[in-house]
Amino acid sequence: MSDLFNFDAYSATITNFVMVYGLRLVVAVITLLVGLWVINWLNRMMFNLMVKKDVDVSLRPFLKSVMAVALRVLLIILVIAQLGVEMTSFIAILGSAGLAIGLALQGSLANFAGGVLILTIKPFRVGDYVEAQGQGGTVDMINIFNTVLKTPDNKTIFIPNGPLANSVVVNYTIEKxxxxxxxxxxxxxxxxxxxxxxxxxxxxxxxxxxxxxxxxxxxxxxxxxxxxxxxxxxxxxxxxxxxxxxxxxxxxxxxxxxGIKMPVPRREMIGGASNGQTPKAVPQV
Missing domain, CATH: 3.30.70.100 (Alpha-Beta Plaits)
Structure with a gap:
């Protein structure tokens, strides 16, 4: 029984596990926290740079969102690598998962492609008043997956970029x-x-x-x-x-x-009170 419950053996195993994987876990957590801070700093710096360079207002939130997503994906891969996971196997699993997720999120991918198309062709910009998909309003923001409109009575409308990029858009502001x-x-x-x-x-x-x-x-x-x-x-x-x-x-x-007179429709009364019926008014054309 003493061999089965050898405290020293179990203690050595746990200590070894903590020394090997505990340190990796601490490094991974530190990498994650520092990486998130760096990503936020880079996003702010990139946005300020776009403002300084007078980049199109429509592009700013879109590029900022794309950069944030790409950097976070890279950070996750880096954190997993710090835990000692074999990257070849992980990338293979990630590729399979990406294919499955892509098939499940075809609509979102279509919206992403629509956003890229809108920003490339530029049928409208932030600040333009447009009508599309049965809605009308001032373009407030063009995001990765949708475009945000503000109506004159201050309602917010979110239109998916996929259908928006493939529909008729009426732009009331593009001309002077x-x-x-x-x-x-x-x-x-x-x-x-x-x-x-x-x-x-x-x-x-x-x-x-x-x-x-x-x-x-x-x-x-x-x-x-x-x-x-x-x-x-x-x-x-x-x-x-x-x-x-x-x-x-x-x-x-x-x-x-x-003294300009407005047209007044003339009406003729048909029927009569003699037969007990209510006269009807018929407009004259």
């Missing part, structure tokens, strides 16, 4: 100027020349309207009781909405001041 179009329906009894001149005066009075391309006022619809005049002018993109709202308000006030 935009065309504003107004459609004013007035009664056919108005003097069309007077209405046109009134709208022309409103356009000329606003210095936000560009002269090239020249503004246009055209009749786009003519019906029995109304006609529609379309006003098409060009403004700087940052003036679009302010001008749109102001023009609508000033046009209404000018129409009222100058």
């Amino acid at each position: 100027t935009r065309r504003v179009e107004f459609n004013f329906a007035v009664s056919v009894n108005n003097d069309i020349g007077k209405v046109r001149q009134l709208l022309q005066n409103l356009i000329q009075a606003d210095n936000r309207v560009l002269t090239d391309p020249a503004p246009a006022i055209v009749v786009t619809n003519f019906a029995e009781h109304s006609l529609t005049l379309s006003v098409r002018v060009w403004v700087e993109k940052e003036n679009y909405w302010a001008f749109f709202w102001d023009m609508n308000e000033r046009a209404k006030a000018a129409f009222e001041e100058q």
